[in-house]
Amino acid sequence: xxxxxxxxxxxxxxxxxxxxxxxxxxxxxxxxxxxxxxxxxxxxxxxxxxxxxxxxxxxxxxxxxxxxxxxxxxxxxxxxxxxxxxxxxxxxxxxxxxxxxxxxxxxxxxxxxxxxxxxxxxxxxxxxxxxxxxxxxxxxxxxxxxxxxxxxxxxxxxxxxxxxxxxxxxxxxxxxxxxxxxxxxxxxxxxxxxxxxxxxxxxxxxxxxxxxxxxxxxxxxxxxxxxxxxxxxxxxxxxxxxxxxxxxxxxxxxxxxxxxxxxxxxxxxxxxxxxxxxxxxxxxxxxxxxxxxxxxxxxxxxxxxxxxxxxxxxxxxxxxxxxxxxxxxxxxxxxxxxxxxxxxxxxxxxxxxxxxxxxxxxxxxxxxxxxxxxxxxxxxxxxxxxxxxxxxxxxxxxxxxxxxxxxxxxxxxxxxxxxxxxxxxxxxxxxxxxxxxxxxxxxxxxxxxxxxxxxxxxxxxxxxxxxxxxxxxxxxxxxxxxxx
Amino acid sequence: xxxxxxxxxxxxxxxxxxxxxxxxxxxxxxxxxxxxxxxxxxxxxxxxxxxxxxxxxxxxxxxxxxxxxxxxxxxxxxxxxxxxxxxxxxxxxxxxxxxxxxxxxxxxxxxxxxxxxxxxxxxxxxxxxxxxxxxxxxxxxxxxxxxxxxxxxxxxxxxxxxxxxxxxxxxxxxxxxxxxxxxxxxxxxxxxxxxxxxxxxxxxxxxxxxxxxxxxxxxxxxxxxxxxxxxxxxxxxxxxxxxxxxxxxxxxxxxxxxxxxxxxxxxxxxxxxxxxxxxxxxxxxxxxxxxxxxxxxxxxxxxxxxxxxxxxxxxxxxxxxxxxxxxxxxxxxxxxxxxxxxxxxxxxxxxxxxxxxxxxxxxxxxxxxxxxxxxxxxxxxxxxxxxxxxxxxxxxxxxxxxxxxxxxxxxxxxxxxxxxxxxxxxxxxxxxxxxxxxxxxxxxxxxxxxxxxxxxxxxxxxxxxxxxxxxxxxxxxxxxxxxx
Numbered sequence: 001x002x003x004x005x006x007x008x009x010x011x012x013x014x015x016x017x018x019x020x021x022x023x024x025x026x027x028x029x030x031x032x033x034x035x036x037x038x039x040x041x042x043x044x045x046x047x048x049x050x051x052x053x054x055x056x057x058x059x060x061x062x063x064x065x066x067x068x069x070x071x072x073x074x075x076x077x078x079x080x081x082x083x084x085x086x087x088x089x090x091x092x093x094x095x096x097x098x099x100x101x102x103x104x105x106x107x108x109x110x111x112x113x114x115x116x117x118x119x120x121x122x123x124x125x126x127x128x129x130x131x132x133x134x135x136x137x138x139x140x141x142x143x144x145x146x147x148x149x150x151x152x153x154x155x156x157x158x159x160x161x162x163x164x165x166x167x168x169x170x171x172x173x174x175x176x177x178x179x180x181x182x183x184x185x186x187x188x189x190x191x192x193x194x195x196x197x198x199x200x201x202x203x204x205x206x207x208x209x210x211x212x213x214x215x216x217x218x219x220x221x222x223x224x225x226x227x228x229x230x231x232x233x234x235x236x237x238x239x240x241x242x243x244x245x246x247x248x249x250x251x252x253x254x255x256x257x258x259x260x261x262x263x264x265x266x267x268x269x270x271x272x273x274x275x276x277x278x279x280x281x282x283x284x285x286x287x288x289x290x291x292x293x294x295x296x297x298x299x300x301x302x303x304x305x306x307x308x309x310x311x312x313x314x315x316x317x318x319x320x321x322x323x324x325x326x327x328x329x330x331x332x333x334x335x336x337x338x339x340x341x342x343x344x345x346x347x348x349x350x351x352x353x354x355x356x357x358x359x360x361x362x363x364x365x366x367x368x369x370x371x372x373x374x375x376x377x378x379x380x381x382x383x384x385x386x387x388x389x390x391x392x393x394x395x396x397x398x399x400x401x402x403x404x405x406x407x408x409x410x411x412x413x414x415x416x417x418x419x420x421x422x423x424x425x426x427x428x429x430x431x432x433x434x435x436x437x438x439x440x441x442x443x444x445x446x447x448x449x450x451x452x453x454x455x456x457x458x459x460x461x462x463x464x465x466x467x468x469x470x471x472x473x474x475x476x477x478x479x480x481x482x483x484x
Numbered sequence: 485x486x487x488x489x490x491x492x493x494x495x496x497x498x499x500x501x502x503x504x505x506x507x508x509x510x511x512x513x514x515x516x517x518x519x520x521x522x523x524x525x526x527x528x529x530x531x532x533x534x535x536x537x538x539x540x541x542x543x544x545x546x547x548x549x550x551x552x553x554x555x556x557x558x559x560x561x562x563x564x565x566x567x568x569x570x571x572x573x574x575x576x577x578x579x580x581x582x583x584x585x586x587x588x589x590x591x592x593x594x595x596x597x598x599x600x601x602x603x604x605x606x607x608x609x610x611x612x613x614x615x616x617x618x619x620x621x622x623x624x625x626x627x628x629x630x631x632x633x634x635x636x637x638x639x640x641x642x643x644x645x646x647x648x649x650x651x652x653x654x655x656x657x658x659x660x661x662x663x664x665x666x667x668x669x670x671x672x673x674x675x676x677x678x679x680x681x682x683x684x685x686x687x688x689x690x691x692x693x694x695x696x697x698x699x700x701x702x703x704x705x706x707x708x709x710x711x712x713x714x715x716x717x718x719x720x721x722x723x724x725x726x727x728x729x730x731x732x733x734x735x736x737x738x739x740x741x742x743x744x745x746x747x748x749x750x751x752x753x754x755x756x757x758x759x760x761x762x763x764x765x766x767x768x769x770x771x772x773x774x775x776x777x778x779x780x781x782x783x784x785x786x787x788x789x790x791x792x793x794x795x796x797x798x799x800x801x802x803x804x805x806x807x808x809x810x811x812x813x814x815x816x817x818x819x820x821x822x823x824x825x826x827x828x829x830x831x832x833x834x835x836x837x838x839x840x841x842x843x844x845x846x847x848x849x850x851x852x853x854x855x856x857x858x859x860x861x862x863x864x865x866x867x868x869x870x871x872x873x874x875x876x877x878x879x880x881x882x883x884x885x886x887x888x889x890x891x892x893x894x895x896x897x898x899x900x901x902x903x904x905x906x907x908x909x910x911x912x913x914x915x916x917x918x919x920x921x922x923x924x925x926x927x928x929x930x931x932x933x934x935x936x937x938x939x940x941x942x943x944x945x946x947x948x949x950x951x952x953x954x955x956x957x958x959x960x961x962x963x964x965x966x967x968x
Binding site for chain 1: 514516517518521522523524525526529530532533549550551552553554555556557558561573574575576577578579580581582583584590591593600603604607608613619623624626628630639640642812814
């Protein structure tokens with residue numbers, strides 16, 4: 001299928017349309033047959049695999065073990081934790097028939113697995129010696145979505161959900177922060193995103209949690225995207241599911257549990273942080289192809305340039321660089337350049353007869369930022385692995401720096417309502433807030449901005465609420481922003 | 485939770501009870517809350533991850549790309565290929581409600597993804613240049629199961645499903661055989677199973693396939709287990725979903741498609757091939773822990789032996805050997821030995837004060853076979869990585885040889901009905917068969933044996949059907965067996 005090469009809608013014209021153009025034209029996704037469903041195409045799925053491998057390594061290195069729990073959950077389980085069922089009820093898919101018969105009890109397609117995992121934890125934990133129990137699951141979950149957007153809000157998505165049980169509140173709190181660190185680190189180091197970690201205000205907590213922490217990413221339109229969340233459940237789920245242990249002194253105690261998740265939404269964060277009007281831009285750490293080689297030549301030159309490109313690719317692959325040769329005979333070099341720019345490949349090499357004669361390749365970077373770099377640069381083929389490894393590391397660091405600069409330039413400390421409204425129209429506002437739900441709601445109605453988090457690194461501060469003038473809560477400023 | 489250490493039911497007494505004892509006591513699985521559902525516990529899931537990594541490598545190395553398709557499929561899709569819907573109708577889970585409302589069209593929870601992937605292939609393929617299209621998906625699938633057995637038949641299971649489209653029947657057939665080779669190779673090389681690859685008779689084909697190939701494994705009770713299947717669909721799904729391409733000469737042509745799958749059932753195959761009355765036996769290639777170190781000592785000896793065990797484990801891990809130290813203070817060495825035998829760890833090292841003084845460890849193998857090996861053997865710690873690598877390779881090869889010997893000793897060439905009945909009571913029968921469905925059905929009714937496959941490597945042979953005496957079909961003998 002010839003890829004659609006019309007240019008994408010400019011970001012400044014309509015960011016949402018730009019996003020949609022990019023996800024489809026870069027062949028990350030397609031629409032599924034059911035409203036709100038998404039097909040993740042190979043190019044998009046490879047990004048997910050690379051994100052998964054990174055996070056799975058962090059999860060395993062800290063003593064967590066993967067397991068798998070059933071997709072279908074008895075309706076009655078969902079109802080045991082009152083806030084939990086209230087939060088999820090409007091989003092549930094329900095199985096009523098199986099094997100040609102109506103089921104006695106309807107089954108819920110998991111929107112998250114606290115309940116079924118809680119049930120098993122109650123069975124597996126009996127002594128303090130069984131703690132901590134550190135589990136993780138990679139799975140699909142379903143939540144009915146009225147206004148779907150690819151990667152950001154789809155009726156089905158892929159994620160990991162960590163679920164842990166601990167003896168004390170202190171242990172469970174430490175786990176909650178450890179998991180938040182996974183997301184913060186992977187977002188920064190691997191996805192090159194600019195984020196702010198913090199705690200959710202009570203109105204934005206996970207259904208059933210005592211405390212919810214989040215990593216919020218700054219998108220290129222100034223909105224916030226929640227990239228991963230980590231929840232301290234206290235003893236709420238332990239009480240609902242009977243997760244108890246016998247202490248060293250022989251008393252029966254409730255466990256303290258946590259849960260934490262990161263999903264395919266992270267790919268949406270990548271797109272909206274790094275992309276531009278030419279399409280996707282991928283950090284090398286998660287790029288399916290870090291380098292694409294385009295052999296250039298006609299007639300008799302085709303064979304030697306294609307051969308040289310394949311040989312060069314093999315060398316780079318051996319050096320651990322994910323490399324692809326675009327030898328499509330029917331497509332012009334210009335078409336290929338546009339195509340790989342659309343698909344966000346960090347580095348392109350052109351190999352024509354002249355380069356072949358010189359033992360070089362022409363290197364182009366997908367993007368440059370505050371660097372007086374040449375548009376194209378000849379590099380010697382025999383030094384290509386080392387040179388490209390360094391280029392890819394520099395590209396990764398450049399994207400992270402660019403994202404951080406953008407974030408820092410789009411967070412405004414505001415002290416009045418007009419300043420607040422102006423700030424959330426283009427970025428994030430750091431404001432004092434009274435902590436009252438009614439006041440949060442008013443702000444949302446008027447500006448569509450919501451409290452994204454109370455930054456963990458926020459300076460101590462207090463004063464009048466930016467909206468209602470009452471005394472501020474939280475002891476520090478809160479980030480408000482429009483969010484995905 | 486203290487593990488249940490009662491001995492398992494002996495295999496010879498009740499193989500099914502033995503199997504159940506092992507899967508639960510080795511902590512591979514637990515029962516899920518819904519009938520027929522399975523929780524895969526960390527130890528079982530790690531085996532699955534190791535199998536996955538192995539097969540995923542084979543799949544990617546041959547140019548296939550992973551993707552992800554929706555779980556929920558419109559009911560109408562299932563109905564487009566007549567044989568397909570007929571085959572799967574009795575096993576379907578149906579979602580009728582979502583977001584609190586009844587859906588206009590019920591959605592099927594995928595039992596397999598030919599239909600939804602067929603729909604997308606039709607969209608993605610237009611030219612001969614788009615072929616072959618080589619896709620694979622790792623996913624959960626659901627099939628209602630009346631008589632569930634852990635790993636073997638559960639209402640939900642994990643698997644991979646390859647789906648490919650090709651220009652010609654020859655290309656699609658070659659792909660079908662390539663995928664069959666993945667299963668054959670991974671079963672033999674990685675899982676150390678003894679198998680016979682072959683083609684299914686028409687009555688045993690996948691619903692909608694023109695030809696179905698299978699890898700059949702010999703279990704220790706003489707039954708067969710289908711470990712992986714590969715289907716040549718011809719143009720059946722292409723016609724149902726409109727998967728067409730424009731040929732080089734400009735004509736519109738139907739694609740030829742394939743699909744192929746391997747599931748968590750493979751773990752059942754491992755258990756029933758290698759296990760014994762002490763419990764599980766794992767091939768090193770898929771063992772979560774290849775070596776377990778048990779430090780032995782009381783009082784003042786605890787600290788130095790535990791320290792030495794941890795140090796030794798770190799050395800082995802750096803050498804790429806998956807090693808675990810069992811330093812549970814509350815459990816006796818005898819308890820630990822039984823426990824790790826139950827869990828099938830290939831090699832155990834004991835480290836006590838005497839060994840510590842000598843710079844050695846006492847090594848025990850989980851199993852030996854036709855080798856006059858010492859029960860326990862002292863090995864020098866400073867040579868442990870190399871020695872254990874060699875031991876693990878020998879253990880893997882030993883299990884494969886043991887399985888192959890067992891298979892070869894339990895396949896009987898039969899030429900009469902009494903011989904047939906005797907053979908399928910304890911193993912497999914290689915018999916001439918007329919190929920008639922009614923005759924297959926009679927055999928099944930009388931012996932519960934079914935045709936497992938027409939072996940690919942079968943010698944040319946013909947004569948009278950073992951059951952009805954009519955002329956044999958297929959040109960070679962067919963394997964009949966009782967199967968899981």
